[in-house]
Structures are given as C-alpha cells and as structure tokens.
Amino acid sequence: MVAQIPNLADYDVSVENGFLPAQPPLESLPDEYYKPWEDIVKNLQGLVLSKRLRGVVEKLPVLSTDRLQDLPQWRRAYSILGFIMHAYIWGGNKPAERIPPPITIPLMETCDHLELPPVATYAGLVLWNWKPLFESERTDTLSNLDMLHTFTGSMDEKWFYLVSVAIEARGAPLIPMMLHAIDAARRGDRNMVIQCLRNFAERIDELGVLLTKMYDNCDPHVFYNRIRPFLAGSKNMADAGLPNGVVFDNGGAINKQRYVQFSGGSNAQSSIIQFFDLVLSVEHRPTGQKKGDEQHSSKKAPPPSFIHEMRKYMPGPHARFLKEVGKVANLRSFVEENSYDHALTVAFDASLAMLSALRDKHIQIVSRYIIIQSAAAKKRSEAESGKDQKHGEKRVDLAHRPKSNDKDKDGEKKGLKGTGGSTLIPFLRQARDETGEPAVDAWARRLLSKEKGPAGIQLSHIERRASRSMPQCPGLATVWQAEQSEGGLCFT
Ligand code: HEM
Numbered sequence: 001m002v003a004q005i006p007n008l009a010d011y012d013v014s015v016e017n018g019f020l021p022a023q024p025p026l027e028s029l030p031d032e033y034y035k036p037w038e039d040i041v042k043n044l045q046g047l048v049l050s051k052r053l054r055g056v057v058e059k060l061p062v063l064s065t066d067r068l069q070d071l072p073q074w075r076r077a078y079s080i081l082g083f084i085m086h087a088y089i090w091g092g093n094k095p096a097e098r099i100p101p102p103i104t105i106p107l108m109e110t111c112d113h114l115e116l117p118p119v120a121t122y123a124g125l126v127l128w129n130w131k132p133l134f135e136s137e138r139t140d141t142l143s144n145l146d147m148l149h150t151f152t153g154s155m156d157e158k159w160f161y162l163v164s165v166a167i168e169a170r171g172a173p174l175i176p177m178m179l180h181a182i183d184a185a186r187r188g189d190r191n192m193v194i195q196c197l198r199n200f201a202e203r204i205d206e207l208g209v210l211l212t213k214m215y216d217n218c219d220p221h222v223f224y225n226r227i228r229p230f231l232a233g234s235k236n237m238a239d240a241g242l243p244n245g246v247v248f249d250n251g252g253a254i255n256k257q258r259y260v261q262f263s264g265g266s267n268a269q270s271s272i273i274q275f276f277d278l279v280l281s282v283e284h285r286p287t288g289q290k291k292g293d294e295q296h297s298s299k300k301a302p303p304p305s306f307i308h309e310m311r312k313y314m315p316g317p318h319a320r321f322l323k324e325v326g327k328v329a330n331l332r333s334f335v336e337e338n339s340y341d342h343a344l345t346v347a348f349d350a351s352l353a354m355l356s357a358l359r360d361k362h363i364q365i366v367s368r369y370i371i372i373q374s375a376a377a378k379k380r381s382e383a384e385s386g387k388d389q390k391h392g393e394k395r396v397d398l399a400h401r402p403k404s405n406d407k408d409k410d411g412e413k414k415g416l417k418g419t420g421g422s423t424l425i426p427f428l429r430q431a432r433d434e435t436g437e438p439a440v441d442a443w444a445r446r447l448l449s450k451e452k453g454p455a456g457i458q459l460s461h462i463e464r465r466a467s468r469s470m471p472q473c474p475g476l477a478t479v480w481q482a483e484q485s486e487g488g489l490c491f492t
C-alpha cells in the first residue's frame, strides 16, 4: 500500500509557520506558582554577572509540572528551564558538573512530555522563544521579529537566533507546497511538479539571502567568545572543563546518579532543513564515509549520520513528521523515470543547486564565526598563558578552544567541534557535497545510457542562477553552456 502523505496538523506542524508554533510562544507562564522560574529567567544576565545564579537556583523550591495546562505552557517551561540550566552550567569561572533538583526534576518531566533531551535544544532556544513586534504584521521577516530570552542580553545573540526564526518562517510555505508536489508526482502531473520545484529553488535562494544577514548584527567576536560558550552541551566538552559530562541530581541516592552527555543546541536540529533534504531525497552519510563505502562494509548496521542523529533533539512530533516525509518522498524517482522531460530534470537539479548554495554560504559563516575566531582566541591565549605562567594562574577555557598543534591537512584544527559535537568543516563540506549527489548520479546514468543531455530548453530565471551556483552539477552546467553557445537568450 502507498504510504499516506502526512497531514501537518497531526505532527504539530503549522501550515503558515511550519515548525514554529502557529501562535507566538507564551511570554510568561500564566500561573503565579511558576513565578520563581520566571523571575530567574527575567534576571538571568544580572544573576550571572553578580555570580548569584547558582546560589539562587540551588535554593529554589522543586516546582511541580502538574500546573502546566497546555502545549504552549509545556514548551515555555522547557525553554526557560533550558536557559536557566545552561546559565547555571556555563555562567561561572568553571562549569558546574552537577545540576540540582530544582532544575533536573521539572526539566525531565517537560522532556518526557515533549519528547526532547534535557538540554537547551534548537527548539527551546529558537522555535519557542520569539515574538512578533507587531501582532498584526507578518512574522516571516526579520523586521517584525524579536527574541524573548538570551543568555547575554546582547543584540548580537538576539540576531543570531532571529535569523533562524526568520528562515523557519520564510521556509514554512515550502512544506505544504512540496507535499503537494509529491501528490502531483503520484498523479503524474509533471507541470505541477516543475512549478513547485521552481518555486522551491526560488525560495531557498531567498533563505540564503536571509542567512547572510547574520553579518549585519551579530559580531563574530561576540558570538564566539560571549554567546557560544552558553550554547554548549555536555558531550565532547573535556576542553571546556566537563571531561565526563554532567550529573543530573534528582534528589535520589547519590550512587545511582551517573554522568550523562548531551549535544548542545545546533541548527542541525532544525527540522526545516532536514525536510528540504528529505523531499529531494538528499542522503547524508556518517562524516568521513565516502559514497559507495557502505556497500563494502560488514553486515553491521551503518552508524547514523550526525544529521540523522540530531532528529533525537527535535520535538517528537516533528521528528515523526520527517520520518513520514521520508516514506513518501518520490520526486527524485519521478524525475528519473521522466528523464526525457528536460524541464523537469533542470527544475529538480536547480533545487538541489540552491540547497547546496545555501550550505556553501553557511560554511563561509562558520569559517568567519568559528574558525577565524578560534585561531584569534588561540593566539591571544598563548600570549596570555605566558603571562599567566609568570603569575601561576590557571584559566578555564570556556570558548572550548581545542588543544594546540592539532592540525589536519587543510590547516584546520582537528579538535574544532560544533556545539552539536560535529567535526565542523569536514562535516559541513560533506553535507554540502551530498546535496548535489542526486543530480550528479542522474547525469552519470544519462551518460551511460547515451541519452541526450537537456540542452536547448528554456531556463527559468532561477534555474539560470542555479546553474552558475553549482558547477559540480554537470547537467545544469551543460544547459548553461548550451545556452551560452546558442546566444544565451533562451531563458524566460
Ligand atoms: C553564526 C551563525 C552560525 C554558526 C557559527 C553556525 C555553525 C554551525 C556549525 C558549527 C554546525 C555543525 C553542527 C554542530 O555541531 O553544531 C552547523 C550546522 C548547521 N547549521 Fe549552522 N551556524 C550558524 C547559523 C546557522 C543558521 C542561521 C542556519 C539556518 C539555516 C544554520 C543551519 C545549519 C544546518 C542546517 C546545520 C546542519 C548541517 C547541514 O545540514 O548542512 N546555521 N552550524
């Protein structure tokens, strides 16, 4: 039986806002009972600066979650407890290893309810932490959005999250549209599929523009040195002072309390980007695994890719939605089955090219906000460590600087990790290259079967742009070249 195309409402996905809630998140919990949490999160920066946060949190009563009445309230509780917990862990000279019961007990209950891990995820920091400036205006633009909470109180941190909120909102209409395209492919409606793919490529291009707005108001130095340390989880955090992870003290027997490790918040936990991959049948392998390697390995199940692993850090219904989308994704096979339809092939390849270009822009951001900043911080800390040695001081590295002299062949530091724990640049480059693979594969098949290439067709504006942004996609490049040699005037 053919799997049913998932219905958005069944998975807490909104037709207008996608994975953002349809209504703006709650700005406070309505029941006065939760005032102690609200007071802390309202004064988070002051409490961190005065070094009083840890004492205040330890003296908090263990509040029950029984008074949370609906989904928006559960989400707010999870979001603010995540902020409080990460400020508690990372807001001191040394990170705190043991999280006390006033946080752990209610946080674990919100996690059970929302099917999320007990860490500040993308959902808590971004999806459930925004507000429109004006309720009457649209929410898919940076000019009408603000964040509710930040660790640092800085505009840079607000902007850092805001860019993601705007991308989620602007990308949202692509969800119902691409499910519609899947349905059109089932019905064999090639024109509708082409139209949806062209709109998709166009919108992904817009998301790339939004992404590069990051530079406008988020300073790389502030990001790396002030904001990013609070986003870290407890996995791979030895260099930052958490060699074993953290202990969730739930008030029970001490000997039953074990260390746990969770990845920190990361945009890899955003469901929208994974949705884009799934509808186009882009597949991600574990980092370092080359195409085709999986066939030669042993019978053991392959390790999941980091991107796939991050689904465990998405709200349960959203992760289930992605699983269902994976079952019904048919556009790639539809395009392959109709490879004589060159307009269809080109529209599909242009979508892949735009998604790949989005990842390329992101890699440039990562190099400015992390790679360059980490090198600068290392230089500073080496200069300072000379001074410190003289004074016998020892400093804890909260910006997670890797051990020095650990370089790989690209001159990048091996130890550099994303907040999610990925190997950063090799991981991101591989994810970008995998995005173009369906197009490259289709082209190889075409060559083998000696089929004629998609030359001489009319390119839409976006396809023309796409053909230049993905030189590694031979199909698009060929069309582009053909167009050039024919006078270059055959696009619409
Ligand atoms: C200063 C801004 C940003 C920095 C420094 C940054 C950094 C990173 C890093 C280091 C990773 C690797 C995964 C990890 O371990 O966390 C990552 C993954 C990712 N980031 Fe960002 N990011 C930024 C903003 C954004 C924004 C605004 C988006 C929205 C589209 C985004 C989308 C992604 C995606 C989708 C992944 C998963 C990898 C992939 O699918 O290609 N990032 N980011």
Ligand SMILES: N[C@@H](CC(=O)c1ccccc1NC=O)C(=O)O
Pocket (backbone or CB within 6 Å): 121, 122, 125, 126, 160, 161, 164, 228, 231, 264, 265, 266, 267, 268, 417, 418, 419, 420
């Ligand atoms: N992976 C990024 C952090 C990141 O992308 C992120 C972390 C928490 C909440 C949102 C994030 N991304 C953009 O809003 C890093 O390693 O710095």
